[in-house]
Each structure stands twice: as C-alpha cells, then as structure tokens.
Amino acid sequence: MLDAAALLALGNLPLVARLMADGAQAGLHPSRRRGAGLEFSQYRPYQPGDDLRRLDWRLAARSDRYYLRESDVDTRLTVRLVLDASASMNHVDAAGVSKLAYARLLLAGLAHVAQQQGDAPGLYVLGPAGLRTIPPRADAGQLPRLFHALATTTAAGLLPADTATAGPLLSRQGNTLTVVVSDFYDLEPTAPLDRLLTQLRAAGGDVLALHLLAPNELTLDYPAAATLEDLETGQRLQLDPGQRPAYQQQLQAWLRQTEQAIRGHGLDYHRLLTDEPPAVALRTVLRRRQGAAR
Template identity: 40%
Template sequence: MLNPKVLMTIKDLPLLAKTVIDGFMNGFNKSTVKGPGLEFSQYRSYQPGDDLRWLDWRMFARSDRYYIRESEVETSISVRFLVDASASMNHDDNGIKKIDYARFLGASLAYLANLQGDSVALNIFKDGDLFSLPSKPDPQHLQRLLYHLAHVDPAGTFTKPAHYKELFAGNGRKELLVFITDFYQADSEISNLLNTLAALGHEIIVFHLMGQNELDFDFKGFATLEDLETGETIQVNTQQAKEAYQQRLQQHLAAIKSNLLARRISYKMLSTARPLDEALREFLVQRKKGF
C-alpha cells in the first residue's frame, strides 16, 4: 500500500494517510523516552536527586534496596510541513506528479505526527505567496491540514516570501521542519531559505523529489524538453546527451547533499516511482533526533 501507483487510486487524502501509516507502523504509533509515566518499562537503582515519588516500595521490601520505576512516556514536538508548490512540481513520471507524491508524503507524515501527539503546521510556497496554517495538536486541525494539502495547485516559481522570518521565529519554539521540494531554483532561493531556517535553530529534514525519468533520462530519440516554470523549450538528442546529463546530475545532487549536511540539515532524495517507506523511516529517525 506504500506504492504511489496504488495510492493514486485512493481519492480521499485522510483515508490514504491512515492506510499508509497503519500499514507501515503495524500498530507502533508513538515515540517514547524513559521517564515517570504510566506504562512500566524497567527498574534502576536509586540515585541521589531522583524523585522519591517513583521509588518502588515493594522492591525495597523484597531486596532492602531502593529502586526507581522507569516507564515509557510520550513526548510531543511541533512538526511544520513546508511544501514547494511551484510549477515544476507538476512534473509527471508515468502518471505520478511530484505534487501528488508530496501530498501523499506530507499527509502520511502529518497523520503519524498527530498520532504521536505532536502539533502539526503547514506552509505552502507558491509563486511568492506563503500559505500558513498554525501549529496545533488536535485531530480537527489535522483534517484542515489535509484539506489544504489535497487542494494544492502548483504554479509560478519558488520565491522566498518577504515575511517568512516572522513566521518561523515568532513563537520562539524549536520545531522539526519537513521541507518537501524538487529543489528547482533559479538563483539559490531554496538554499538561501534553508540556510536561514537552520540559523534559527530548527531541526530540518529535506525530502528532495525527482521523477524516475529525470534520474534515468530514459527518453527516446529527439525530444522536446520544457521548463515548467518559464515555458522555455529545448530540442535534445537524448541518446547523445544521456551520459553527460547523468554525470552532471550526480554532481548536482552531491553538491546539494553536501551543502545541506554541512548545515546539519538532513537530506533524502526520493524518486516518485518508489514506495514511501524510505521517507517514513527517515522521518522517524529525525523525529527522535535532538528532541
């Protein structure tokens, strides 16, 4: 059920998100840390400074030693989803557009975050405009987020909005930012935005979406390639250009990854032909990191 071709048959985005997460997590749906909670995990020896409320007196009666009951308690954070809705996200590979994959991924991760008790927020970048849905933890808010995701209509170019700093620095709370983009930029607009967000102290994970036809460059003969954001077209002999294209592409992807990792930004390139499980695993790793 994680295959994007299968997910295209599910028209209801909330149902799609539930289906993906139920299948992936198989009943495991909360992030946990050690601490005083309700579900028993293990004992450990008492240390000076420990809260005496968590002493287990039955263990003391049996062993004449002091033990602290540790347990599993849920932690919650704020997860903000940033979605690139520029026109290049309409790139189609075998019936799957990048924006479709972004919808599937964002909806599934938001559903998972909500299950863990996290607050979720949504920002959509579209041709210089920035749609904002604030961070809240309740299920009704999740439904609003999924509604707006379902109705994203890519257009224009990716332009950094003038007021974005107020949005991401206003509440002073550290967040996990999940940025879903194809990283198509004319003048480092996306890179500059990420640099600024990293400087504000947020944890960031970037999911870089690419069509498998972009990665394989499997076009035949002479082809007309169009820039979806500018409308410009070029004629290409695909057989002659393939080797040079793939070399430059690998250099390009390596440079993006290196630049982001240098700023402690997690990076994952995803083919829109691939199931969602790699992205979900990456999210869970980043979800626990640093919080």
C-alpha cells in the same frame, strides 16, 4: 504497497493517509521515554552516578535499599510540514504522477502519523505568493484542515525572492521537527530555498530535507526527438541523444552538490523517487527519524 498512481486513483486523501500510516509501523519519535519527567512510571535500583535528587528516601527508609523514581517524559513534537509549490513540482513521471501529487501523499501520511502520536502537525505551503500557513495544532479537526489544504494546493511560478514571509517557520514551539519536501530545483547560494534552509537551521529544532525526484529526470528516458521545457522559466531545449552522457554527468554532479549543500546547513537529507510506493517511502523516512531521535 500500492504505487502513487494507484493511491491517487482512490481519490480519497484521508483514506490513503490512514492506509500509509497503518502500514508504516513506526512513528516520528519514540512515544515515551524514561527520565526525570512529571508522570511517575516505575522504580529502578540506584546506580553510582545517578542524580540523588531522584532517590525515593521514604522507600529507602522502609526497605534499606535505594531506588530512583522514573517517569515518562513527554516527547511530543510540533511537526511543521513544508511543501515546495513552485512550478517545477508539476514535473510528471512515466506513470503520470507529478512530484506535487507524490508530495501530497507523503505529507498526508506524515500528518496522520503525527496525530496518532499526539503531536501537533502544521502545514506551510511555499509558493509565488509567499507562505500559506496552517499553524500546528493537536485537535481533532486538524487533519481535515491539512488534507483539504494539500488537496487544493497547486504548483506554479517561482519561489519568492523575499523570504520574510517565512517568519511563521522560524519560531520554535517546544520540541520541533520541520520536514521540507522539495525538488530543490533552485538550490543555489542566496536563492530562496537556500536562505530558508539557513534560517531554519539558525532557528533550531530538527530539520529533515526530503529531495523528491522523478525517475525520468535521472534517466532522461524520452524519445530521441523531444523538446524539453523548463517548467519555471519556459526555456526550451531540443533533446539530442548524443547529449545524454554529458547530461548524466552534470546531473550526478548537481545531486552531489545539492546533498552537500543541505548537509552543509547541518540538516538531515534523504532522496526519494516518485516510482517508490509512498508507504515504503514513508516507512523509510520514519525509521530514519526514529534512529535520529534515539
């Protein structure tokens, strides 16, 4: 369970993704489930209330017993991985790991898990220029495409005010899971991220919002004399140690408001810190997802 800094030092995103996926011991959904599918799996005795159309009448005629044909139902997903690439994602924690770098590791692990289950992962990078899209596919070449895109993504600027470029995210392809990784720095009513979440909810499918934070954002663990700069606006603020209690209160209020806003859209919400080993974070996310899918 290496931390993010150690995994990044390996300099091999495909290897890191495989290690994380192998250690997760869970998937995005149960691989198969029993039901009225197309591929026969087994018989089970009839119970009152069962659908009579699934009775095997030939077997009943031979054995004078009633059995239902059960099949494996295809549960494969279209997995849409959405990365916030605005400038605030360049924030670095005490170990030197940026939120963007941590998000790369987490999304690479999710993509690897998705392919292992036969799902179709795709990547959507939301930055100042709009939406960069690698459409979901289940072929063997998809992971290299996703890993290259993740490795070459940089964070800069503000998210575009016009969310019209998010069109590819708003069309469903069968069973769909959308995972949004962001620090939700600009989650205000009518702000780009808020509008995007509203649209995703309206489009249907499952949506999981992963709120990524660095520990030093929570503790304000900086020297007494420090100047803080907003990575998106360039605004600077001189840090006064006496302001820390007020900062903590405002931060906790903002975190509550952010979670309430996201859950208010009807979306699943989970908060992650960059000092947590990415494999542990991946396993936690997958287990939450497994629980939601049952």
